[in-house]
Amino acid sequence: MPQRLSFLGTNVPYEEARVVILGVPLERTTSWRGGQAQGPNAIRSASDSVEFFSPHFRKDVRAARIADLGDLDPYRSVEEILAEEEAEVERILRDGKVPVVLGGEHTVLVPAVRAARRLGALQLLALDAHSDLRDEYLGLKVCHATALRRAGELVENLVIVGARSFFGADLEEPWFATPTGFSERLRPDLPVWLSVDLDVLDPGLCPGVTNPEPGGLSWADFLGILRDLRRFRVLGMDLVELAPMWDPSGVSAVCAAKILIETIAALWV
Ligand SMILES: [Mn+2]
Numbered sequence: 001m002p003q004r005l006s007f008l009g010t011n012v013p014y015e016e017a018r019v020v021i022l023g024v025p026l027e028r029t030t031s032w033r034g035g036q037a038q039g040p041n042a043i044r045s046a047s048d049s050v051e052f053f054s055p056h057f058r059k060d061v062r063a064a065r066i067a068d069l070g071d072l073d074p075y076r077s078v079e080e081i082l083a084e085e086e087a088e089v090e091r092i093l094r095d096g097k098v099p100v101v102l103g104g105e106h107t108v109l110v111p112a113v114r115a116a117r118r119l120g121a122l123q124l125l126a127l128d129a130h131s132d133l134r135d136e137y138l139g140l141k142v143c144h145a146t147a148l149r150r151a152g153e154l155v156e157n158l159v160i161v162g163a164r165s166f167f168g169a170d171l172e173e174p175w176f177a178t179p180t181g182f183s184e185r186l187r188p189d190l191p192v193w194l195s196v197d198l199d200v201l202d203p204g205l206c207p208g209v210t211n212p213e214p215g216g217l218s219w220a221d222f223l224g225i226l227r228d229l230r231r232f233r234v235l236g237m238d239l240v241e242l243a244p245m246w247d248p249s250g251v252s253a254v255c256a257a258k259i260l261i262e263t264i265a266a267l268w269v
Contacts, residue, residue: 006068007260008047008061017067019098019268024085025074026104029143035210035243040071040102042244043260046253054265056223061264064098078107082142086111093119093235098268100260103240105210106132106147109195113151116193116235123157123190124148125182127225128197129213131163131170144241151195159185161225162200165213179221183228194229194237194263198256206255208247222259226266234267 003009007021014020023040030036053060072084085101089112092099101112106128116122126132126148133152137145152158158175161182177185186192199209202216217225242256 004070005041005044007044007066008052010066010068012065012067014067014069017065017097019064019066019100019264020092021066021068021100021102022085022088022092023071023102024081024104024108025071026078026081026108028078028105029107029140030105030210031138031145032211033243033246035245036103036105036241037074038244039104039240039242042242042247042253043102043239043256044068046250047257047260049254050257050261052261054262056262057265059265059269061261061269063269064264066264082107082111086115089115089236090118099236101236101238103238105144106197106240107142107144108240109147109238110142110150112236112238113154113193117154121190122155122193122235123159123187124151124155124193124195125186125229126158126160126195126197127162127200127217128160128195129162129199129216130165130197130211131160131167131173133170133173134167156190157187162217164215179217179225182225183231186232188232191233191235192229194234196237196239196259197241198239198252199241201255206252208243208252209241210243223262226262230266237263
């Protein structure tokens with residue numbers, strides 16, 4: 001039987017899955033060098049090289065019964081793609097499953113949060129080197145540079161970890177937290193949507209992103225965040241901004257695949 005490229009080679013049917021991967025290879029509002037459209041398949045390909053077992057959380061991620069729906073068709077208007085993503089994420093959540101959205105540019109966060117918010121009050125934990133808090137950018141209200149502003153408007157609480165790139169006024173916003181202090185800023189009574197922009201990691205560890213920023217999180221920082229996040233109910237996540245063309249060694253795609261495995265092991269097995 002010919003095999004389709006899928007995350008960890010998974011072929012669990014949707015009906016039996018707990019965790020559902022959805023690729024959204026959107027690359028339209030990128031402001032610099034781009035490359036995110038190839039992100040989802042680079043993650044799937046890199047996932048071939050890593051183990052199913054998380055030694056940190058002592059879990060085998062196959063127990064999460066992962067289905068991979070493949071990618072949405074990117075050859076349409078941005079509005080159509082984002083609307084289809086929103087409908088898909090809402091369907092996955094209403095079926096009692098965990099959506100994992102693979103970008104693509106950070107813009108894909110917004111329809112995912114809109115879908116999750118429709119099920120009830122919600123808070124957003126965003127790991128990102130950039131504040132992404134502009135109100136508009138190059139005339140666009142919904143784009144990668146406004147993603148956290150737009151998604152933040154939809155939720156009851158927003159916490160941003162790892163930010164180190166600001167345009168000025170955003171530095172005064174109250175949402176920034178450290179990797180060890182963020183959990184006190186999350187509300188214990190509200191479910192969480194987790195948004196991981198790969199550029200939150202230090203570019204020495206993970207260079208293959210569209211907008212790298214020096215001084216980022218270490219792998220130990222990231223695992224520490226997951227450990228603290230286990231106290232909360234996390235509904236789903238997105239993982240965005242992998243740009244394989246700037247990742248000649250392939251290590252960034254491996255980082256992305258490992259982020260998914262460790263997150264799934266920590267939260268959903
Ligand atoms: Mn970013």
